[in-house]
Each structure stands twice: as C-alpha cells, then as structure tokens.
Amino acid sequence: MARPRKPLLSRDRIVGAAGALVDAEGLDAVSTRRLAAELGVSGPSLYNHFHNKDEILDAVADGVSAKVDLSMFDPADSRDWRTALHDYAVSYRAALTEHPNIVPVLARGPGRRPAGLRVADAVFGAMVRAGWPPAQATYIGALMRYFITGSALGSFASGFVDDETAYDPADYPHLGQAHLLAQRRQKVDEGAFETGLRALIDGLALQYEQLGTVRQPPKGR
Amino acid sequence: MARPRKPLLSRDRIVGAAGALVDAEGLDAVSTRRLAAELGVSGPSLYNHFHNKDEILDAVADGVSAKVDLSMFDPADSRDWRTALHDYAVSYRAALTEHPNIVPVLARGPGRRPAGLRVADAVFGAMVRAGWPPAQATYIGALMRYFITGSALGSFASGFVDDETAYDPADYPHLGQAHLLAQRRQKVDEGAFETGLRALIDGLALQYEQLGTVRQPPKGR
DNA sequence: ACCTGAACACCGTTCAAGT
C-alpha cells in the first residue's frame, strides 16, 4: 500500500492524536514515529502534512488557545473592562490546567499560532475601547499572559517534591510544610492565582483612574 | 588514557560548560555528546558526576536562581515589604533576561533546586515578618514567581515573527503593528513588566490594608 | 574513582520509489 485512494491522514487527525498523546503521556512521549504509529501510518507520512514536529505541537497548543472564552471582549458584551479581564483570565487558566502538558509550548508567546493571536487581538481591542491608551492596552495583554501562563507552567503544585527528606529545615527555615499533600498544593495554586489576579486588576484600576489626571505635559520651571 | 590521576571533570566544570553552551546556542544545542566534547571528554563520562542530563540542566538553572539578590528580605534591611517585593522582582527578572535560554527549565518551579528553594524561603519569611498571614505569604511567593517567570518566558519580544505578511489585518483587526522592530518589542516587554509589577504590588497593598478590618468571623443571622 | 569505546534503543528528517 503506497497511496490509498482516500487519504489516511489529515492535519486535524494528526493534531488530535498528538494532543491526546500529550495529555496522556506528556510532551516527551510525542515522537514522530510514536505519533505515526498511533495513527496507523509510518513516521515520514507526517511530513506530507506538516513541515516538522514543532509545527504539530504548535497546532496542538493553538487548539488549547482556541478554547479560551473571548465573549467578554465583544463590543456588545456588557461587562466592564475589569470584569472582562477577570473572566478572561479565569477562562484562560481553565483551558491551560485542562491540558497542562502542552503549556510549555504555549507559554513561549503567540508566535504564528492563529488562536493565540486572536486572543491577543481581542484583549487589545477591548482595552482600547474601554479607554486605555494603545501602549497600555498592549502592556495589559502581555502582562495578563505573563501571569496566566506563568501560573499554569510553574505551578506550585508540581514545583515541590513528595519527599519529606528533600527540604532540610536548616537550609530553608520557613519551608517546613513545603512537601504538602498534592491536594493542598493545588489549593495553594488556586489561592495564589486568585490573589494575584485580584491584585493585578485592582492595581490596574488605580492606574486607570489616574489616566486623565496626570496627562498634561510637565510645565517648564 | 582510562583514568587520569587528576580528575578531568567536576560538577562545577560541567555546569559551567553547560551554562555557556545554553547561553550561546540554546537548550537544544546541549546534548551529552556535544557537552562532553566541549569539555574534552567522551559522552558517558558525564554520568560519573550527574545521574542524567536533566540534573545538569537543573544545576544550570539553579546557578541563575543563585544570582537573584535577596538582601531586601534580610530582617536587618530597612526596606518595607512593598519596596522589597519590587526590588526582588526586578533583580529576579534581570537574572532571567541575562540567560533567557534556560528559563524554560527554571519556570517549572523550584523543584529540588537549592537556590530556587532559597528564594521561595526568603520571600515567605519576609512577608510573614511584614505581617502577612502565612497562607497569604505563600500565595505572594508563588504569584510573584508566576509573573516574573511568565514575563521572561513568554516575552512579547520573542512571541511575534519578523514578517509583515504573517498578520493579516482581516484576521487580527488590532494587530497592525504586531511585527514591530525587535527593539521596540523589548520596550513592550519592559513596559508590560513594570506596569504589571506596579499593579501587582499596589493591589497587594490594598489587600494588606484590609487584613485587620475583615478578620472577625461572620455573625449568625 | 573516573574515564573509555561499544552497544542498545531510540530520535527528526530527507528522499527515491511506489501508486
């Protein structure tokens, strides 16, 4: 069998299988040979549909970005910018924590991924509409992404080791409970995310309030 | 030459060469064979000093964490918690942007890396001393790390492509200047970091002010 | 104790050959 009359593969089928493999066994489990085997074809077949492996992983990451709810940034939506930003962050984080293994790929920035770019575009547009100057709107899109992807990637939960002997109190005087139960650690992640998100938006609101007042150019002295 | 009277390798020498290689050519350039060649030995020699390649990269990442200034968290230091947190974030980010290629390793949380843990320990201790409840102090350490590593990893600067044709305005109506000059993009990164850091700390200060006032348990109704 | 070469079981990617 050299070429079937009906194609065995498609970009969608490849991305689907790759995503399932990443979710089930992690990024390292994805090799072109393994992925091809999962699809019932031989390794090089993939290169008829993607230029290289990274392109496949980018597509998987973009599929996750595509799940982020952006309705709060719709001009017709009634939510104010603070609420919109909050809801966006929560939805983004939920998408990432559902597929934690792909986050390292996603965290490197939107790059050429269409859905990732659509997210950036939506945030920027909504912030400008809400009255933020374009430069600040760009900053907000970037800094929200920093915080959200940073929280999904470097989660406190996965950052510590389940080994009581790993953290000598002589070395880390305040880390007595560092090797918490995994469940407890997830609570820490959620608490840190919520606390940080609230702080971020409250702090931005302070800057927003001062937008008008400090706008006049400095007078000569 | 099977075994020299004076060891050819040491953990420090290996980590030094690995760090230099990561900085110069990126994470992907580090293979055990390549690294060994750089050190004038054969590949398997490395396994006399480290259990595996990941351990070497962890050590490189920890070397970067070790460069983070923590003096602002010293009990003898006069800086208040807000200033300390700010100065810490700036120092942390500076360490990461000096070695951007190792950030993906570092961003996955402190794990077993001693210097990374020392950082977490210092933040926690200082926040508790400043009057934050332990749970909140834990959150602050985590959320600051989220934001800082997120900003170093998913930097806006590296996130876009230097190609005018990459961003069709029909797809991304607000991304007209997405393919900015690299220099301009670095400015965006810095602006987003500073804006986010200020917002984060201002927002935390609001929560700090309310620590005392909302502490009494809710009354039965 | 510390380095070596050989070996194992893999990789990503290219390419001519097949239909």
Place this chain on the structure above:
DNA sequence: ACCTGAACACCGTTCAAGT
C-alpha cells in the same frame, strides 16, 4: 498527492573494560 522503507546523522544511557 500521499504513503512507504531505507538511510543519515544524530540522541540519552548502560556497561564491561581499563588504570
């Protein structure tokens, strides 16, 4: 156009052998 097997130039890691 789309899949194949063979091949190239690599990987990380193990291990017996050497001093």
